[in-house]
């Protein structure tokens with residue numbers, strides 16, 4: 001069989017004289033050349049949850065240590081973008097904002113967007129930047145692309161606090177759909193994870209991928225309804241609106257961002273169609289990504 | 305029948321190594337390649353992980369080939385071999401960092417590998433944070449690290465620096481802290497690759513002691529090092545790797561000797577003293593050393609003489625003219641470049657009258673008085689008629705003492721405590737009378 005068609009395997013079998021479940025168990029590990037396609041081993045990831053935790057902790061501390069403002073940067077980043085967008089798109093270009101102040105309109109979108117772009121570049125680089133670790137020690141490699149998803153949540157939480165302040169300032173009352181926010185955040189994380197599984201492995205093999213993602217990320221922001229509302233499509237292309245909307249929904253950030261606005265600002269009804277289509281993409285990305293990651297995993301130490 | 309802790313069968317690992325870059329003579333060719341470069345670069349990167357083409361391409365390297373062995377629980381086994389022999393590759397496969405191309409491995413129990421000390425340390429974080437970071441990378445839970453935290457700090461000796469960012473540590477302190485974490489893992493199988501090369505002697509001893517302790521408690525240890533004295537101290541058995549294959553195995557002493565002898569055979573062809581550059585030798589060149597080597601009790605060439613046994617330093621030369629009254633001497637330096645002793649013909653008030661042509665001088669040491677360790681010999685020849693230096697070589701010969709029969713007992717002080725071994729005797733008297741004892 002060709003090595004190319006093999007997949008990393010290290011089967012853990014309970015030994016004849018012990019139980020795999022007891023902590024004292026002596027487990028028999030069999031290490032073989034990789035064979036076939038396999039799904040990621042989530043149980044093993046759970047065994048290493050403390051590693052995930054300390055790595056997330058590390059990511060957060062390092063990001064904010066040795067800066068004067070510390071966590072203040074998590075506030076300044078999105079607020080700065082909000083001001084720029086409000087001046088350029090809200091005031092100068094007069095982009096419509098579904099009837100709420102443009103600042104609030106764009107900030108609500110920036111919240112999930114900043115998380116996504118941060119997690120995307122974080123996961124893409126997760127293997128490349130940690131190659132000095134995983135070439136020296138064994139642990140489930142899947143931990144690495146998961147870390148940026150966790151660290152991003154801290155910034156997200158802080159920025160969310162700012163949104164609450166903004167909403168009070170503008171006296172905007174959220175709709176009952178705020179209870180649906182955790183689901184939207186989950187779809188958001190799933191999208192970042194799915195892309196990250198593909199991109200982290202590819203970026204390790206071909207370093208160009210990291211740069212491409214950096215550039216594409218800017219493009220993706222304008223493709224997402226961050227600075228403009230989806231209703232703009234209806235306005236500009238009324239005859240094809242229904243079809244475009246279905247296909248546009250395949251971009252998960254469309255459903256997530258419009259969903260955030262629907263839940264928090266009530267500008268539009270909950271965009272179930274966009275969210276549904278986006279979830280399909282996110283799931284497909286994550287499942288195929290998991291297979292691809294697992295299949296290339298055994299090469300990581302060799303090509304790093 | 306106990307199950308082996310590690311069983312390896314027909315293990316092989318194939319790597320793709322660097323493919324040579326094309327050279328372009330013309331600007332046009334270079335420009336053309338600028339456009340085709342992405343395609344060839346893509347192929348090159350892709351080839352790192354794809355092997356479907358011809359198996360025997362010359363950019364394919366079998367870093368390990370057909371390696372099989374069994375190691376039983378509680379054994380301490382060394383792996384030795386030259387650079388690139390495949391030792392680290394083997395340890396990477398055993399610790400599941402890389403995957404084999406052929407064969408398989410069966411391991412029983414929890415494996416910890418120490419291919420580097422302090423993996424995952426972050427410069428900006430404190431020692432405390434890094435202990436948790438490193439501990440969880442090595443497979444401990446946070447609770448486990450927390451319960452051993454005080455012991456770890458104690459062992460590392462970094463003391464009050466524990467809440468200081470690691471970037472303010474000396475490199476030795478980082479190593480200490482890293483090893484301290486690793487030392488508190490409780491694996492069934494411990495895999496160690498040359499990590500003790502850094503760190504001071506006292507700490508090295510502490511580490512070796514810890515590994516000894518680990519093995520005494522019934523765990524299996526696999527140890528790779530180029531320091532033969534630590535290998536012989538620590539291990540019971542050793543495998544010699546060469547070109548990705550096991551070429552010798554046996555009790556550690558024998559395997560180490562085999563390896564050092566084997567290396568000597570290879571070296572003799574490579575390094576002849578008459579090929580040493582003129583700039584690196586002194587003297588006026590009327591006599592040139594052509595070769596220098598050690599010969600053991602049985603008359604064999606060796607790089608690993610045994611302390612307490614006779615050994616001869618043999619110097620071969622070629623003289624350009626007749627030279628009356630030539631004196632030879634040599635100086636033995638230890639691994640810290642401390643001169644241990646000078647063996648000089650002047651001490652014997654003798655000289656040789658040398659005739660044009662080649663010749664050989666032997667210096668016999670009846671009872672080699674050196675503790676285990678690595679040494680270097682400098683050699684010189686001087687014309688005592690004109691008072692001119694004829695030839696001088698700074699590092700003519702290197703050797704490693706790795707065993708001792710000096711005292712005929714199983715204790716010989718090691719190189720950290722002695723520079724030479726001194727013959728001596730002990731006597732004991734009881735009920736001494738103060739008036740008789742010499743004042």
Ligand SMILES: Nc1ncnc2c1ncn2[C@@H]1O[C@H](COP(=O)(O)OP(=O)(O)OP(=O)(O)O)[C@@H](O)[C@H]1O
Nearest residue numbers: 302319320321367386387388389390391392393394
């Ligand atoms: N990722 C890799 N890609 C290509 N070749 C590799 C890779 N890793 C190791 N090799 C090659 O495999 C061979 C064995 O290397 P290895 O590191 O196992 O040697 P070693 O015995 O540990 O040597 P040393 O004593 O210098 O540490 C070397 O020729 C090395 O170039």
Ligand SMILES: [Mg+2]
Nearest residue numbers: 391392393497
């Ligand atoms: Mg090595």
